[in-house]
Amino acid sequence: MWKYLWLVVMFFVVTGCEKSTDVGNVDLDVVPVADENHMLNVELDNDEVQALIMAIDDEYKARATYKAIVEKFGEISPFASIIKAEQKHIDELLMLFEKYEVMVPSDSWEISPDDFESKELACVLGVNAELNNVLLYDMLLPKIKHQDIVDVFEKLQDASENNHLLAFEKCGE
Secondary structure (H helix, E strand, O other): OHHHHHHHHHHHHHHOOOEEEEEOOEEEEEOOOOOOOOOOOOOOOHHHHHHHHHHHHHHHHHHHHHHHHHHHHOOOOOHHHHHHHHHHHHHHHHHHHHHOOOOOOOOOOOOOHHHOOOHHHHHHHHHHHHHHHHHHHHHHHHHOOOHHHHHHHHHHHHHHHHHHHHHHHHHOO
C-alpha cells in the first residue's frame, strides 16, 4: 500500500511542477518550495535552498516512517538503528541550514503505526523509501554549486544506497 501511495505522491510532485531539471535521460520537474522567507543568505541560490529543504524533508519523512514501524512492531532490526542514522542525516543537514542562514522547515510528518500491516511490508517500504532517497539526491546534486553541500548530499546518498537499502533488502527476505 505504501509503495503505491508513494508512487502517487511522486507522480503529483513530478507532474504538477514548474521547473524542469535534466537528470540523465529523464526530465524531472521540481516543485519550488523555497520562497523569500527561506532565503536569508544570498550565498545560496533558490535551487540550492530548495534542495536543502527537499533533502531535510525527505530525511524527516524517513525518520517518522521508521519510528512508526518501531512503534508498531517493537525495536526490530534494521528500523531501530536506521532511525538513529536518519537523525544523524538531519543533524548534518541542519548544520548546512545554520551555516547558510536558511530557515529550517518544520518537521510535519506524522505517520500512524496502524498504516503498517506486517514487518515484511514495512521492509518493502524501507527499500522503496531508500531507493527514492537515492533518486532524490540524483536529482538535487546537479543543482548544487557549493562543495560542502555536495559532500553532505553525496554522503547521505551513499548511506541510503550502500547501508540502509541493503539492510532493508535483507530484512524483507
